[in-house]
Amino acid sequence: MRLATYEHAGSVGCGVVQGDGIHPFPDGTTVLDLVRSGLAAALEVGERARQTPPVPLDTVRLLPPLDPPTVRDFVAFEEHVEGVVASVGDGGGVVPQWYEAPTFYFTNPCALVGAHDDVAVPPGSELFDFELEVAAVVGRDAASPTPAEVQVFGYTVLNDWSARDLQRREMKVNLGPAKGKDSATTLGPWLVTADELEPFRDADGFLALDMRVSVNGEQVGQDLLSNMGWPFEELVAYAGRGTRVRAGDVLGSGTCGNGGCLAELWGRRGEQNPPPLRPGDVVEMTVEGIGTIRNTVVAGVDLPPVAPARPRPRRRVR
Known part of the structure; x- marks a missing residue:
């Protein structure tokens, strides 16, 4: 089931996407409400909503599918790390510590944008970039869960927009990224419930989904989500290790390899080719x-x- 949040005729609604329409939920029902109710209950609400007249998709503005309590972004693709550290960090290669545990940072849940919204270049940035990711949405509250105890409610596409020049400066201070990642994160176009994607799960427990990104109609990157170093259940368990995760928390996979962002290609090629994003560029991810x-x-x-x-x-007295 595909769950969407949208703006139509000046109002915000949520519903089930089917074909070229969105079947609305009862007034006041949000996607986050459904996530917190659990997958089984959400599917029941969705089935009832399918009996209502649809709102045409081409008449709405798609918003981020849900309003998450937190957004964490991991760096779970080894190939991405190999390339991007040569561009944003110092030198190349993957540090041994990357293999020890899945690393993440908290990003700004107030900076989420919809599937087709315009995205502004951050102030002062000349090296604007995209990052092709998939995000998982946690299905229930848990404290220090094991991977087997983790429930993933569903998945959505995530673009972690990145100001590489701001990011590089911040990380020289051994902190961050912060403003280098703070301007916008696209989530969308909707939230696909986990049951829909189970047929893509491989023998190792990973989702083998094809991921592609293009700029101005020219493909820049392509990878499989199954090239992650850890499956999402491991990422959620690590996020909740010694603390809690909550239903509705969003966890990004990190950028895929093979051109999942421009900085990876810059690091591998030793030049800014393709060039940084500029106003007018259209970034499409599927x-x-x-x-x-x-x-x-x-x-x-x-x-x-x-x-x-x-x-x-450094005076110590007034």
Whole structure:
């Protein structure tokens, strides 16, 4: 089942996508409500919604499928790490620590954008980039769950827009990324329930979904989601290790390899080819079994430069 949140005639609604229409849920019902109710209950609500007249898809603006409590983004593709550290970090290769545990950072849940929304270049950035990912949505609250105890409610496409020049500066301070990843994250076009994608699961427990990204109609990258270093159940378990995960939490897979972002290609090729994103560029991502998101890059706000720190004299008395 595909669950969508949308804007239509000045109002926000949620419903089940079927064919070229969205069958609305009862007023006030959100996708997050359904996630928290559990997959079985959500599927029942969805079946009832299918009996209602649909809203044509071409008359709505698709919003992010849900309003998550948190958004974590992992770096679970070894091939991506190999290329991108040569571009954003210092040198190449994958550090031994990457293999020890799945690493993630928290990103901004207030910066989510819809499947076809415009995306502005962050202030001061000249090296704007995309990241092709799949995100899993946690299906129930859990404290320190084992992978076998994890419930994934569903999956959506995630584009982790990245200001590589801001990211590189921040990570020189051994902190971040922060403003390098803070401007926008696309989620969409809808949330596909986990049962729909089970036929793609391989013998090792990974979802073998085809992932593709193009810029201005030219394909830049293609990979399989099953090239992740850990399956999503392991990522969720690690996120909840010594703490809690909640139903509705969003966990990104991290960028896929083989051109899942421009920075990986820059690191491998030693040049900015393809070039950084510019206003007018159209980035389209398609993940098998889920759908397509398509965003146009636009000019951002023009802000003054950030003031540098003032060196302190280190006095200890007034």
